[in-house]
Amino acid sequence: MAGGQASVDQRLPASKPLVTFSNIDKTYDGETFVTRNLNFTIQEGEFLSLLGPSGSGKTTTLMMLAGFEAPSGGTVYLGQSRLNETPPHRRNIGMVFQNYALFPNMTVAENIAFPLSVRRVPKSEQRSRVERALGMIELVHVAGRRPAQLSGGQQQRVALARALVxxxxxxxxxxxxxxxxxxxxxxxxxxxxxxxxxxGVTVVYVTHDQSEALTMSDRVAVFHHGRIQQIATPKILYEDPANAFVANFIGENNGLPGTVTARDARFATLALTPELSIRGRAGEGVAIGTAATLALRPENVSLDDETGGENNHLRGSIDEVIYCGDHWRLHLTAADRAGFVIKVPNKTAMAPPQPGMVATMSWSPDDCKIVAADGA
Known part of the structure; x- marks a missing residue:
């Protein structure tokens, strides 16, 4: 599903770009940058989530697209039109906020009709569009109520209908x-x-919730320190992270640090200790002699008494065992570091692992990646 730039901007199959961010910087004091050198496109009909921790620049990026913030440098385009000087009310963009922003003195129907009235849409057409919008969100029966008479979920659906009407x-x-x-x-x-x-409307969605982003999005742009670390489909972000920040921020990751001692076109060798090395797919920027990090998902690790073959093998001491119904969650100390996590399927005939046991873990080099240590 992906192509384009290998590690940062992995695109969906070709379609028409609707929004383009070109060399966008944002600073309030000329020294500290809220966003830096943003270059990406949003495709027509796409659901793109902007994901990152607080202060990473994702909301500022959305506000620049909406027109509530102005870029300090660079250009935002909607289609072929430059947006930088276009005021928010002339961008013809729908907005949905966390606090709903509904007018408390208006009914549900009046709230939904408001964007139509300011655009001087004829009353008859307003009524038909509001009816369709209410049907879309399945709230026809509350058209005459005020926002305070609705549940939180109902209010959010009204806010969504108002943005789309x-x-x-x-x-x-x-x-x-x-x-x-x-x-x-x-x-x-x-x-x-x-x-x-x-x-088929294009949606740009800001969240700090990784599960929400992975569930809803066609692509996700992961922000950190005002830069996009990677923009790709949820599957690529989870299975092929560009760097340590993405690997650790998206899902669970066993991020053991080490030094790269060998690499070829596909694989790299990471020395976790002077006596212990593992192999995995080589990430961009990983070079011999540089610091790097293992990116390994807990579900890709097996308990295995065998130590031969091409798989990686690692011994660890089980510190904690958590019963999760369909699997056991084990916390181990491995390669002199605590916090290594694996998920072991719960099988009826299997004796449950116990704290204090020494376990041999294994996984394929194809199921892990050696990534750049610093994603900032």
Whole structure:
């Protein structure tokens, strides 16, 4: 599913770019950069999530696209049109916020109709569009209620309908599910994704929740220190991270550090200690003599008494055993470091592992990656 630049911008199959960020910088004092050298495109009909920790630059990037922040350098394009000087209300972009931003003195129907009224859409067309929008979010029965009379999930659906009712090409969502409880949040994730797929609108979605980004997105842009570390499909981000930051931020990772002692076109050898080395797929920028990190998912490790063959082998002492129903979660000390995690399938005939046991772990070099140590 991917192509383009090998480690940073991995694109979906070719389609028409809708948004382009070209050499975008943002600074408030001329010295500290909130974002630095952003270069990426958003394709028409795509669901792109901007993911990263607090202060990584993802929300500022969204606000520059919306027009609420101005770039300090570079250009934002919508299609072929430069957006830098275009005020927010003339960008024809829908917005959904975490706090819903509904008008408390208006009914649900009036809230949804508001973007149409400011665009001077005829009343008859407003009514038909509002009816369609209410049907889309399955809230026809609450059209006459005020926002305070709705649940959080209902309010968020109204905010979504209001952002879509004037048929924008682009909808921006800033942590829209952050105020909802876990179950409702998961329900709304699928609801938003279903509406996106039905309408084909382009969505740019800001979140700090990696699970949410992986569940909903066609692609995810991972931010750190104002730069995009990698932009790719969820599968590529999880299975082929570009660097240590991406590997550690997306899902669980056994990130043992070491020094690269050998590499070829495909694989690298990482010395974890002077006596212990492992092999894995070689990431970009990994060179002999440089510091690097193992990227290994817990589910790719097996308990194995055999030590021959091409697989990597590592012995560790089991510190903690957690029963998780379909699997056992083991925390071990390995290569002189605590916190190594593996997931062992729970089989009826298997004697459960016990703390204090010494275990031999194995995994294929194809199932791990040696990545650059610093993703900043």
């Amino acid at each position: 004037f048929e924008p090409k682009l909808v921006l969502m800033d942590e829209p599910l952050g105020a909802l409880d876990k179950n409702l949040r998961e329900t709304m994730q699928y609801e938003i994704k279903r509406i996106h797929e039905r309408l």
